[in-house]
Amino acid sequence: MTARVGVVTFPGSLDDGDAARAVRIAGAEPVRLWHGDPELHGVDAVVLPGGFSYGDYLRCGAIARFAPVMETIVDAARGGLPVLGICNGFQILCEAHLLPGALTRNQHLHFRNRDQILRIESVGTAWTNAFQPGQEVLIPVKNGEGCYVADPATLDQLEAEGRVVARYVGGNPNGSQRDIAAITSSAGNVVGIMPHPEHAVEALTGPSLDGLGFFTSVLKHLVGAPA
Numbered sequence: 225m226t227a228r229v230g231v232v233t234f235p236g237s238l239d240d241g242d243a244a245r246a247v248r249i250a251g252a253e254p255v256r257l258w259h260g261d262p263e264l265h266g267v268d269a270v271v272l273p274g275g276f277s278y279g280d281y282l283r284c285g286a287i288a289r290f291a292p293v294m295e296t297i298v299d300a301a302r303g304g305l306p307v308l309g310i311c312n313g314f315q316i317l318c319e320a321h322l323l324p325g326a327l328t329r330n331q332h333l334h335f336r337n338r339d340q341i342l343r344i345e346s347v348g349t350a351w352t353n354a355f356q357p358g359q360e361v362l363i364p365v366k367n368g369e370g371c372y373v374a375d376p377a378t379l380d381q382l383e384a385e386g387r388v389v390a391r392y393v394g395g396n397p398n399g400s401q402r403d404i405a406a407i408t409s410s411a412g413n414v415v416g417i418m419p420h421p422e423h424a425v426e427a428l429t430g431p432s433l434d435g436l437g438f439f440t441s442v443l444k445h446l447v448g449a450p451a
């Protein structure tokens with residue numbers, strides 16, 4: 225059976241179309257989910273896409289976190305549903321407390337848009353099992369508030385538990401502590417990543433095809449997961 229991967233659209237989402245396209249290229253069926261509808265329509269996994277949900281008012285992701293769909297996603301994620309938050313999606317996951325820490329204004333206070341090398345540090349997650357440990361990938365980064373911060377004890381815990389999923393290599397684009405580009409929940413089903421794997425899935429538009437691994441990983445994970 226083809227896996228069904230939900231992609232949420234909030235008011236101000238920008239990359240929901242690309243995320244749905246990446247899901248399809250990876251071999252799954254994208255299912256569009258709407259922020260105001262708490263129903264997950266039986267999806268096997270969820271992507272929270274990049275963009276400017278609710279205009280980034282208050283703080284990026286601070287309003288989206290209260291959307292009706294998020295109540296269901298938070299419960300389902302605690303029950304093991306694979307959830308990938310990309311950029312604004314990562315911000316929403318932190319605001320929803322599914323992931324620790326926060327994304328703050330880039331240290332240099334500029335919006336940064338460039339292709340970025342990442343090192344995959346943890347392949348034990350639902351979204352990175354298709355990579356090799358230490359593999360370097362090239363995917364775009366584009367954010368104004370991508371500076372990952374957490375208190376030292378939380379950072380140490382993330383490192384000790386192998387929950388730093390990816391780090392920036394060849395320059396840190398936003399000042400993130402310990403060069404952190406992606407982290408995971410303790411169960412490994414929820415991943416937040418600041419750069420955009422969905423923009424690196426086809427030769428015509430991306431700097432590489434490296435982003436595809438995130439979307440094929442979840443399919444591999446779902447095959448292994450009990451129904």
Ligand SMILES: NC(=O)CC[C@H](N)C(=O)O
Pocket residue numbers: 273274275276277280284310311312313366367368369370
């Ligand atoms: N590309 C994005 O998702 C951007 C996220 C957020 N609006 C920021 O600027 O940081």
